[in-house]
Amino acid sequence: MSALLKVTDAHVAYGKVEAVRAVSLEVADNEIVTIIGANGAGKTTLLNAIMGILPLTGGVAFAGRDMLQLEIEDRVAAGLSLVPEHRELFGTMNVEDNLQLGAFRIAKAVAARSFERVYTLFPRLKERRKQLAGTLSGGEQQMLAMGRALMGAPKLLMLDEPSLGLAPIIVADIFRTIGELRAAGVSVLLVEQNAQAALKIADRAYVMELGEFILNGPAAEIATNQRVAASYLGFTHESESRI
């Protein structure tokens, strides 16, 4: 499999403080990859830098093209899409307008099909299509942010903490949808603190600590790794074996 996204030896700094150090990562076509790690490990910083919101030194290639010199808008045009932690919706505009703007770069006929697809994935959005985005519940806002990103028919969707602050039942819903994206031909790079849920749907995982990747491998292996289990999954294998 060829790498869709290839990040090599990436460094991201806020002034003199390096928040991400020497990170390399790959996402293949049709793959779901997750980056797990504690709060402040640099996960969000890394995603923002891949999108071009923060300056990055190192290499970022996407679909065989060098992204490093490109503006955010050009990376979007190349098929890279980010659902940021704060969602960045157009709060004073309704759901339908938010989705329509998600397809800003796409031909009208294609956008019509995108509407279908997003409304099928998130029937709730269809019910709320005339409601202002700012008045939606947290879960609906997350769905809208994902829907808006999908309207642009991206090749890779980067999700930053999609479960943050949401009720467990909604979280399950969102994760199920992320799993369904693969069938639609969208690769996913998922950043999550909810490691358990993320590892369940991901193919591969990277573990981030203090700005560096300390582990990577197939998600199933990472899930059974002792250190990961102790730090991120909330139990140790000793206690598990006692049960």
Place this chain on the structure above:
Amino acid sequence: MNTTIMLFLVQDGITNGAIYALLGLALVLVFAVTRVILIPQGEFVTFGALTYATLSAGNMPGTAQLAVAMGVVAFGLDLFGGRRSLHLRLVARAFAINILLPVAIYALTYWFAGKNTPIAVNIALSLLIVAAIGLFLYRLVFQPLAHTSVLVLLIASVGAHLALQGLGLVFFGAEGQRGPTISDAAFMVGPLRFTGQSIAVYAITIAFIVGLWLFFGLTLYGKALRATAVNRLGARLVGIRTTLSGQIAFLLASVIGALSGILIVPITTLYYDTGFLIGLKGFIAAIIGGLVSYPLTAVAALVVGTVEAFSSFYASNFKEVIVFTLILPVLVLRSLAAPEVEEEKD
């Protein structure tokens, strides 16, 4: 005071207020989209009005040359900015917008100037010329500064205002000018005399507000502009270029400014520096609207126009003082309502 005088003053106030409303709306739009407080708005008014007056007098306006000159510099900037990846397509596009467009406008103006052209053609030419200047003003001054703070943008805005005002003096001289009216018709309603010109002011103002409302509510580009104003990062993440939004905003602002100038130059004598004061009154309306609210700005503009009319009747020496004093209670109230002012991060 009798009712007739009062009605006259209200009528006068609303006519001026309609113009201030247009200018105020343009200021709110530009600020929301680009964070620029558009002080050169007044120069758009002057340039529109005096270009129209010059054309009507059968002469060639200097603003047409300015548009070409600004286009050439913009072309250089575009080439320099894209030097790392100069495709033929990019160069062709930059050439078409920066060179062909202003040259075509110049050629059209040259072709029509001096002949007995109908008023509509002169209006269209004036709008085209000022629209091109507005577009290039964004490209030359504000696009390179798009990432800086509101304060830096404001300083650049003051600089652009001074430069354009100086150019206005070069192009149009220190003499005041008047332009021909759009219509000489007039009729009486009770004691009030409505001229064709004042009707044109109302009609065009209303048409523009409705047009803007439709543009922002229904079209994809209008929505993209609103999206940029609501959430700049969100807009970039769906692929809306900040520069595109900025260009559309400046294009609209310059057309609105020029149109306002063309509407008032038959009523008032305009000098090369008159636009600044007119723009400032639109600015007061925009400030009363908090630089965010379109309806509040429009209403405030009518109040500004009316207060101006009454104060010029009762205390004409203090006319400007009274009008600009309106801003003080608003600023005090606003500062009480929102004690913390944060410089946005972006």
